[in-house]
Amino acid sequence: MKKALLAVLFAAFAAPAFAQEKTFELKISHWVPASHPLQKSLEDWAAAVEKASGGTIKSRVFPAQQLGKAFDHYDMARDGIADVTYVNPGYQPGRFPIMGAGELPFLMSDAKGGSMGLDAWYRKYAEKEMKDVKFCLAFVHTPSSLHTRTKKVVVPDDIKGMKIRPADATIANFVTQLGGTNVQSSAPEVRDIIERGVADGVFFPAGSLVLFGVDKVTKFHIDAPMYVTTFVFVINKDKYNEMSERQKKAVDDNCNTEAAGRVGEFWGKFEDAGIDKVKAQSGQDVYALTPEQVALWKKASEPLIKTWGDGVRKTGVDPDAALTELRASLAKYNALTP
Incomplete structure (x- = not known):
């Protein structure tokens, strides 16, 4: 009887609290065609956030540079032109030197493990290098x-x-x-x-x-x-900070290393299939x-490696230690090239 009463009381207090939450419709922007596997990954990400938020965070995905040029997507998230964006940090040389470690040739052997290894490693550096947005996750395409x-x-x-x-x-x-x-x-x-x-x-x-x-x-x-090329999903800080704690958790639960692996794996399979399509052409x-x-x-x-290290050293980060950490993270996820 007491348990039933407590459940009723909780529902009575919780329902109004949820009902009072502000609702959001996030603008998610990317710059590849809607036929690219990234479109589905972003749609799946949005659906997972919507479900976790109890339907209070909805999203709309804008593909193919509808909201802005590919090179501008980091600043678009920072400035609120879009709420969530897909960014290639390497499109802006020198701006994100630490992330550049993931671009070093002959480093990663697998899209899923590479994405998870990169994401797990970069989280502490994102606070330094991408501090004017909320970092969501990092990933790579298949080695190419x-x-x-x-x-x-x-x-x-x-x-x-x-x-x-x-x-x-x-x-x-x-x-x-x-x-x-x-x-x-x-x-x-x-x-x-x-x-x-x-x-x-x-x-x-x-x-x-x-x-x-x-x-x-x-x-x-x-x-x-x-x-491989490194990529990130980033979120406008102001929009994220407007959310309730429950809504923030819905976002955070889909901005982690496991989510990075899902994006990398799905895209990786698409790219892996491409070489056979090219071989089949006369x-x-x-x-x-x-x-x-x-x-x-x-x-x-x-x-x-030295060129990358020189750039990283200017940020106050020890490049030797950072690269050692990245290699260890990739090895943990079975994605370090022998």
């Missing part, structure tokens, strides 16, 4: 490679004299170091710059290569896990690298 139009690239020296669209700031440094020229563009613009001859090739995951039609303007494709040259060739690429990439 280089695709070119007129020249087959096998060893690092082949990059000399080429115009390459890099995946991120670290790969841009790599291209420069190897004697190439960087051509900056967002992912949706890649096909156009290659088709017009502005760029000779692109570092891109294979599934996205097909999705964006870049396979129609490239012929040579390295089939080797050379690099006129495409998809080729693996020999162990000796991989060793040359790894050797050539070693100076990038």
Whole structure:
């Protein structure tokens, strides 16, 4: 009898409290097409938050740069143009130097484990590096490679004299170091710059290569896990701070390492399937690298660690310790390249 009475009293007090909560409709913005797997990941994220909030936090996803350019998405969340955004930190070289560790070539072997390892490691650094937004989660796509139009690239020296669209700031440094020229563009613009001859090739995951039609303007494709690109979901701080404690918990419960793994795994499977689609096309040259060739690429990439470390040291963080921590986190989630 007492338990029943307590339950009735709790319901009587709790229901009005929930009813008085402010309702939200979050604007979630990204810059890839609605056909990209990220669209479903963001829709699933929004649905999970809505359910956990008792229906008081709803969302609408805006794909394909509807609310702003790809390069602007971090600032869009900071300034409240959107409430939740998808960001490639490497689109703004030098702004997020610590996160750049995840971009180092030949570091990660798996999209799901890489996402979880990166996310778990970066959480303490996000408070320093992305303090003007609420950090939600970090993730990566599947380890990917280089695709070119007129020249087959096998060893690092082949990059000399080429115009390459890099995946991120670290790969841009790599291209420069190897004697190439960087051509900056967002992912949706890649096909156009290659088709017009502005760029000779692109570092891109294979599934996205097909999705964006870049396979129609490239012929040579390295089939080797050379690099990943890091991404984050971030949230406008003011909007988050307006929420009740219960609503904040609904968001926080979907901004964690497990959620990062789900996003990375789903996207990773999409990209992994892309290489077979390219192989099935006539006129495409998809080729693996020999162990000796991989060793040359790894050797050539070693100076990038120092370049990354120099940038991180300026923030007051010890780059050697940070990279050791990242490697340990990736190993924990079985995603560290041997």
